[in-house]
Structures are given as structure tokens and as C-alpha cells.
Amino acid sequence: MAGIDTLKQALPPGSWTEDQDVIAPWLTEWRDKYFGQTPIMVMPKSAQETQKIVNICRESGLKIVPQGGNTGLVGGQTPQGEILLSTRRMNNVRSVNIVTNALIAEAGVTLANIQEAADNAGRKFPLSLASEGTCTIGGNLSTNAGGVHVVKYGTTKDLVFGVEAVLPNGEIYNGLTDLRKDNTGYDLSRLFLGAEGTLGIITAASLKLFSKPGHIQRAMCALASAEDAVRLLDHCRQSDRLAMFEVMPRVGLDLVLRHIPGQSDPFRKAYHWYALIDWETENEAQGNELAEQKLSGALEKELIADAVIAKSEAQASALLALREHMSAAQKHNGASVKQDITIPIDRIPEFLTRADQAVLKLEPNCRPVAFGHFGDGNIHYNVAQPEGADREVFLARWNDISKAVFDIVDDLDGSISAEHGIGIMKRSDLAERADPVKMTLLRAVKQAIDPDNMMNPRVML
Ligand SMILES: Cc1cc2nc3c(=O)[nH]c(=O)nc-3n(C[C@H](O)[C@H](O)[C@H](O)COP(=O)(O)OP(=O)(O)OC[C@H]3O[C@@H](n4cnc5c(N)ncnc54)[C@H](O)[C@@H]3O)c2cc1C
Structure with missing residues (x-):
């Protein structure tokens, strides 16, 4: 192809490859949901080399998909025949x-x-x-x-x-x-x-x-309900030192304990929900005092059933690992329909009740795993296939399950994408659900800056 030959001639060695074995890992995304193809991966070392690539692509009518670490979760970094532009060599x-x-x-x-x-x-x-x-x-x-x-x-x-x-x-x-x-x-x-x-x-x-805070004080609390998680957030927020408030359900913790080596349950008993909390303080003594004071208050108010206050960095890391492995552990739970939604924090419990009912009605025996950044009203609402069900048959229901969840999100004045973006995955949902004035403005900005739709042409709009 003429444009590709021009790219190869214009770029220094090491700035491009057509070797499909080298390119292959960058064509599959983390969840194995999107599989791409590209004739060439270009790897500029500077803004000037990037500029050269863009100019050649524009003159040759080639389209570009930019890619960084390839950890995106909505398929936006996966080319379907476009030039794959990796930024990984611009790393200073x-x-x-x-x-x-x-x-x-x-x-x-x-x-x-x-x-x-x-x-x-x-x-x-x-x-x-x-x-x-x-x-x-x-x-x-x-x-x-x-x-x-x-x-x-x-x-x-x-x-x-x-x-x-x-x-x-x-x-x-x-x-x-x-x-x-x-x-x-x-x-x-x-x-x-x-x-x-x-x-x-x-x-x-x-x-x-x-x-840099002098100390990060971490604690994990056991909770009876999602309602208690919302109340606990309010209780902990009375201090502006609150720096993390993540929530996990028991079903998610069980997956981590079962499938990720080296993890252990910090509590003797099983509880329905867990909150992982960080406070930033000036020093360790202040951190301990704040955590003790907040969590004994929460126990008195019956917001929590039990709590563990990290007493060392190793213990703090072990608690965080339980949360960080939650996505990876779900891979062992069969296929999942995954959504990253946000709603006003006080409506989280209502969302969870309604969403569970809706997805179970559509797919009896499916297993919802809702976890994530409760402190921001951001839930990763993942629905795992029923045990023993056929993976592909279940995944064919992706749109039905997503629609049921998004209808509730809209009803509760939330957003269908909290932090992962639109990508390919939610492009039609955005077009269907967004305010028409917003869509017109988004398209006008795109048209003004990229009138030939050269940059990531299948994404978002
Ligand atoms: C285990 C795991 C945990 C995660 N946790 C979170 C989380 O807590 N919060 C969160 O927000 N996300 C999370 N993500 C999603 C992901 O890590 C983020 O979206 C991240 O910002 C993507 O960065 P990346 O470099 O991998 O981008 P890529 O996946 O390479 O690209 C993502 C998008 O950005 C575009 N892009 C990349 N680089 C450029 C560039 N230089 N210029 C223009 N466009 C570019 C791509 O075209 C694509 O549309 C998680 C992912 C995984 C796998």
C-alpha cells in the first residue's frame, strides 16, 4: 500500500513493524472481548515523529488508532485495519x-x-x-x-x-x-x-x-448492607482526610480468595459487604487515632459489624490487594457482562436492588458482582454467567443485560460510563441515550478538529 511504504521509508528503523507476531499482543485487549488487525504498528519516539506519521497518513487517506498500555476496557485502542500508533516509546x-x-x-x-x-x-x-x-x-x-x-x-x-x-x-x-x-x-x-x-x-x-502525606492509614470494614456502606461513607467523610472509599461484595471477595494465590480473609466470619478505606494523615500515630475514633464511632452507630485497622505497610498492601485482584478473579467466574456506571451516591442501594432484580429476571441464575469506587458513586456492575452455562450463549445477551442496567441508570440520573469511556462498546448507547444537544456539540467539535475522521474513526461518535 502506497501510504504504508511511505511511512516505512520516512521513519527510522525501530519506529515501525509489520511483524504480526510482534504486533499480536497489542491486538487483543485485557478482557479478550475485542480482537483487532492492522497492517503496521508505528512507534514514534517524539512529537515530531508522530507529526510525520500523521501527515503521511492524512495525505494517503490512512486512519490511525492511538494506543498506550492497551489496558482500556471499552475497545477504543484496538484497530480494525487502521494504522496502530503505539506511544510506548515516548517514555521520558x-x-x-x-x-x-x-x-x-x-x-x-x-x-x-x-x-x-x-x-x-x-x-x-x-x-x-x-x-x-x-x-x-x-x-x-x-x-x-x-x-x-x-x-x-x-x-x-x-x-x-x-x-x-x-x-x-x-x-x-x-x-x-x-x-x-x-x-x-x-x-x-x-x-x-x-x-x-x-x-x-x-x-x-x-x-x-x-x-506527600506523612502517613496513609488503611482499614477494612465488614458491613451488613449497601445502605450501611453509604452511611459509613458519610461518617468517614466528616474528615477531609478521606482518600479512598472502595466497596466489595462477599461474592467478589470469595472469588479473590479462591482464585488468587496468597490472599486471606482478614475477618473470621463472612459478611455481605466490605469497605476499604484510606485516610491521609501527618503521621502514623495520628492515622491510628483517626481510624480508631472513626471506626469505634461507626461500631457504636451499628454502621459496621467489624473492622481491621492496618498496623503495617504489609498489612495495608494485603488489604488493598483484595480489591485490586477483584477484576482478575472474575475471569475465573466464566464470562461476564461488565458495566462501569455512576449514579448519585445516595441512590446506590436502590440501583443495586433494581439492577439485580432486572438482570435475574432476564437471566435467572446469573451472578451479579457489584464493586468499586462507592465514594464516587461509581459501580463496576458485572454480571457473571450462570454456573455451567455456555459462555457464548450468555455473552450473546450482552446488549439485553446492558440495556436493562442502563435503563435503571438513566432513571436514577446516572451515567452509563463513569471512568472507562465510550470506545466501541458504548458508542450506540451514547447515541441513543445522550441529550441531543450534547451529541450535536460533540459531533461539531469532532468535525472542527478532525473533519476527515482520521483519528480513531470507529470510537465514541
Ligand atoms: C486491571 C485493570 C484495572 C483498571 N482499573 C481502572 C480504574 O480503576 N479506573 C479507570 O479509570 N480505569 C481502569 N482501568 C482501565 C484502563 O486501565 C484505563 O482506561 C487507562 O487509562 C487506559 O490507559 P492505557 O495507556 O492502557 O490506554 P489504552 O488502552 O492504550 O487506550 C485507551 C484509549 O485511549 C486512547 N489513547 C491512548 N493513548 C493515547 C494518546 N497518547 N493520545 C490519544 N489517545 C490515546 C486509545 O485510542 C483508546 O481509545 C483498568 C484496567 C484494568 C485492566
Whole structure:
């Protein structure tokens, strides 16, 4: 193909491959739901090389799918014949400024490496996801990732000064500022946050750093109901030190204990629900005192049935591992229809009751596993196939099950995508359910920046 030959001639060795064995791992996503194909994977080392690729693709009529760590959960990074542009070789932290509290990193730096660079400078970059060893900051920005610290620090959008991006017309937009105030027109960097690669390729970002807390106090509570989880959140929130509030059901914990080696139940008895809580404090003594005070108050009010306060880093890590392995453990539960929804926090219990009823009516004996970021009203509502059922037959019901869940989400004024994005998976749901004015504006922005639909053409819109 002419455009592909031009790409090969224009790029330095090591910046592209057509070897399908090398490309293969990047064509399957983590859940084995989407399988892609591409004639070539390009791997630019800089914004300028990315610009060269974009110009050749535009002149040759080729389309591009950007990809970072390939941990996205809505199929947005999987090409179907388009050029696969991997950002993983753009992997330098360009600068850290501890006066402005800004870190400039290239798009392919993994989230874990950004956290480490911040930590080495005596600062904290608070974004934290179970995929952080693999996902890239470019992917985090493009999906507006959430994770476990949103309750205190917000989503990725709240952690960014600005981005550098290569536009579909080949120009480089430079928004790498560290200004906290800049009211000079539309906030253009924001357009790229959550854009899922549909408006251009983010090549670098200027990120906000925060003070490092002296101590992170972790605790896990056993609860009788989802209602108690909501009440406990309110109780714990009375302190602005609350930095994580995750909730897991017993059925999910059982899967982790059964399938992930080295895990153990912190409680002697089984309970219906568990909350995993972090407080950020100045030191360990203060952390212990706060946790003791909050949790004894919660016991008195009968919000919790039992609690474990982590007394060491090892114990704190072991508690977090139970939550972090929850997605992986569900792979052993057969096929699942997975949704990442958000609703007003006070309506979570109602959502869970109604959603369970709806999916069980559609698919008797299916097994709902609802867990996640309760502190943000964000539930990963996963419905596992009935035991012994045929995987493909069950997965064929994906749309029916999703529709039943989304109808309830809409009814409760929620959103069908909390943090994973739209991708391919929810494109038609967005078109069907979003406010028509919103859809018109989204399409107008896309048309203005990418009139030839060159960037991630099958995603979102
Ligand atoms: C075990 C596990 C746990 C997870 N936990 C969470 C969680 O708690 N919270 C959460 O929000 N997500 C979570 N995710 C989802 C995923 O990790 C995030 O969506 C992450 O931000 C994706 O980053 P990535 O680099 O892997 O992006 P990719 O998967 O490579 O790409 C995701 C999307 O971004 C686009 N893209 C990637 N890089 C660029 C770029 N430089 N410029 C333009 N577009 C780009 C792609 O085209 C695609 O549409 C989890 C995933 C797994 C597997």
C-alpha cells in the first residue's frame, strides 16, 4: 500500500513493524472481548515523529488508532485495519518542578513510573489504578481515568495543567503550561481529556503534583448492607482526610480468595459487604487515632459489624490487594457482562436492588458482582454467567443485560460510563441515550478538529 511504504521509508528503523507476531499482543485487549488487525504498528519516539506519521497518513487517506498500555476496557485502542500508533516509546519524564508542582511527562510513560518520579521528588501524583504498572499517562488522559483516589483528588482531568498533542492536520498544539490561572479563551487542553484518541494524539502532558502525606492509614470494614456502606461513607467523610472509599461484595471477595494465590480473609466470619478505606494523615500515630475514633464511632452507630485497622505497610498492601485482584478473579467466574456506571451516591442501594432484580429476571441464575469506587458513586456492575452455562450463549445477551442496567441508570440520573469511556462498546448507547444537544456539540467539535475522521474513526461518535 502506497501510504504504508511511505511511512516505512520516512521513519527510522525501530519506529515501525509489520511483524504480526510482534504486533499480536497489542491486538487483543485485557478482557479478550475485542480482537483487532492492522497492517503496521508505528512507534514514534517524539512529537515530531508522530507529526510525520500523521501527515503521511492524512495525505494517503490512512486512519490511525492511538494506543498506550492497551489496558482500556471499552475497545477504543484496538484497530480494525487502521494504522496502530503505539506511544510506548515516548517514555521520558521531561521535567519535575517542585516550586510550581508540575511534572512534564511524555505520553508513553507508565502511570507507575510517573508516581515514582513524583515520589523521588518528594511529591505525590495521586492517580492510582490497578493497571498502573502497564497503563500510560497518555491513555489515562485520553480516558479521563478515575481510580481509587477520586474521592479526594478528582479524576485525571483534575490533575492536569495541559497537554501537547499532534492534531489531525499535522500541527502540534502546545498546552504544556504550569500556570494555575490562565483565562485566555477555551480550555483547549481539556478537549483532549476523555477524547479517547478521536481528536489527535497526546504526546506529552504537564501534570499537577501534590504534597506527600506523612502517613496513609488503611482499614477494612465488614458491613451488613449497601445502605450501611453509604452511611459509613458519610461518617468517614466528616474528615477531609478521606482518600479512598472502595466497596466489595462477599461474592467478589470469595472469588479473590479462591482464585488468587496468597490472599486471606482478614475477618473470621463472612459478611455481605466490605469497605476499604484510606485516610491521609501527618503521621502514623495520628492515622491510628483517626481510624480508631472513626471506626469505634461507626461500631457504636451499628454502621459496621467489624473492622481491621492496618498496623503495617504489609498489612495495608494485603488489604488493598483484595480489591485490586477483584477484576482478575472474575475471569475465573466464566464470562461476564461488565458495566462501569455512576449514579448519585445516595441512590446506590436502590440501583443495586433494581439492577439485580432486572438482570435475574432476564437471566435467572446469573451472578451479579457489584464493586468499586462507592465514594464516587461509581459501580463496576458485572454480571457473571450462570454456573455451567455456555459462555457464548450468555455473552450473546450482552446488549439485553446492558440495556436493562442502563435503563435503571438513566432513571436514577446516572451515567452509563463513569471512568472507562465510550470506545466501541458504548458508542450506540451514547447515541441513543445522550441529550441531543450534547451529541450535536460533540459531533461539531469532532468535525472542527478532525473533519476527515482520521483519528480513531470507529470510537465514541
Ligand atoms: C486491571 C485493570 C484495572 C483498571 N482499573 C481502572 C480504574 O480503576 N479506573 C479507570 O479509570 N480505569 C481502569 N482501568 C482501565 C484502563 O486501565 C484505563 O482506561 C487507562 O487509562 C487506559 O490507559 P492505557 O495507556 O492502557 O490506554 P489504552 O488502552 O492504550 O487506550 C485507551 C484509549 O485511549 C486512547 N489513547 C491512548 N493513548 C493515547 C494518546 N497518547 N493520545 C490519544 N489517545 C490515546 C486509545 O485510542 C483508546 O481509545 C483498568 C484496567 C484494568 C485492566
